[in-house]
Amino acid sequence: MDALEALMTTRAMRRLSAVPVDADVIDRCLEAAQQAPSGGNVQPQQYVVVRDPEVRRALGDVYRRAYDRYEASLPTPDGLEGDRLASYERTRRASRHLADHVGDAPVLVIFLQPLIPWGGSDDQGPLDIGRLDASVYPAIQNFCIAARTFGLGTTLTTVIRVLHEEALAVIGAPADRFEIAALVPVGYPEGKFGRAVRRPAWRATHHDQWGRKAEPPPAR
Numbered sequence: 001m002d003a004l005e006a007l008m009t010t011r012a013m014r015r016l017s018a019v020p021v022d023a024d025v026i027d028r029c030l031e032a033a034q035q036a037p038s039g040g041n042v043q044p045q046q047y048v049v050v051r052d053p054e055v056r057r058a059l060g061d062v063y064r065r066a067y068d069r070y071e072a073s074l075p076t077p078d079g080l081e082g083d084r085l086a087s088y089e090r091t092r093r094a095s096r097h098l099a100d101h102v103g104d105a106p107v108l109v110i111f112l113q114p115l116i117p118w119g120g121s122d123d124q125g126p127l128d129i130g131r132l133d134a135s136v137y138p139a140i141q142n143f144c145i146a147a148r149t150f151g152l153g154t155t156l157t158t159v160i161r162v163l164h165e166e167a168l169a170v171i172g173a174p175a176d177r178f179e180i181a182a183l184v185p186v187g188y189p190e191g192k193f194g195r196a197v198r199r200p201a202w203r204a205t206h207h208d209q210w211g212r213k214a215e216p217p218p219a220r
C-alpha cells in the first residue's frame with residue numbers, strides 16, 4: 001500500500017474485533033509516530049500502551065462515563081437532512097458503540113503531553129511559536145496511518161479528558177506533569193476501510209489572498 005492510499009483510507013474505525021495485535025506491530029506504529037515533526041525536534045510525547053485487561057476495563061469505564069456526559073450535552077441536529085443527517089446519525093451510533101466497548105479493544109494507546117513551558121520571550125515580550133500540542137498530534141496521526149498499513153483500525157479520541165484526572169490515575173501518570181492528548185483504541189476492524197466523506201479541499205483553498213477561490217479542479 002502506498003502512503004497516499006494509507007492516509008486517504010485512515011478514518012475513525014470504532015467497531016473493533018477482539019483479535020490480538022502483535023506487540024511488534026504496535027512497536028512499528030510507535031516508531032512511525034516518533035518520526036513525526038515537532039517544534040525544535042523536542043519530541044514531547046510519551047506513549048502508554050495498555051494491554052492488561054484490568055487496566056483496559058478501568059479506562060473503558062472512565063471513557064464511557066466521560067462520553068455519557070458529552071453525549072448528553074450535544075444539541076439536537078437542527079437543519080440536517082438526507083445524506084448529512086444519515087451520516088450524523090451513523091457517527092453518533094458508532095461513537096456510542098465505541099464508548100460502550102473501548103475497554104474491549106485489544107490495545108489502547110494513550111498519548112501523553114508534558115506540562116512544560118513552551119515558547120520563549122525576548123525584550124518585547126512573550127513569543128507565540130504555536131502550541132505544544134501542535135507537536136504531539138502529528139505523531140498521533142502518524143501512528144494511526146501506520147496502523148492502517150497493518151490493517152489495524154484506530155480512532156483518535158479525546159473525550160476522556162472530561163474525566164482527565166481519573167484517567168491519569170488509572171495509568172499511574174502524574175497529573176502535575178502530564179495531560180492526555182489522545183486515547184487511541186487499536187484493533188482489527190469489523191467494518192471495511194474506505195475513503196471517508198469530506199468537503200472537497202478546493203472549497204477551503206484560497207490563492208495568494210484569503211477569499212480568492214479558484215474553480216474546482218477536474219474530477220479525478
Ligand SMILES: Cc1cc2nc3c(=O)[nH]c(=O)nc-3n(C[C@H](O)[C@H](O)[C@H](O)COP(=O)(O)O)c2cc1C
Pocket residue numbers: 010011012013014091094095098155156157158159160196197
Ligand atoms: C481532536 C479529535 C478528537 C476526537 N475525539 C473523539 C472522541 O472522543 N470519540 C470519538 O468517538 N471520536 C473522536 N474523534 C473522531 C472524529 O469524530 C472523527 O475523526 C470524525 O467524525 C470523522 O470520522 P471519519 O474519519 O470516520 O469520517 C476525534 C477526532 C479528533 C481529530
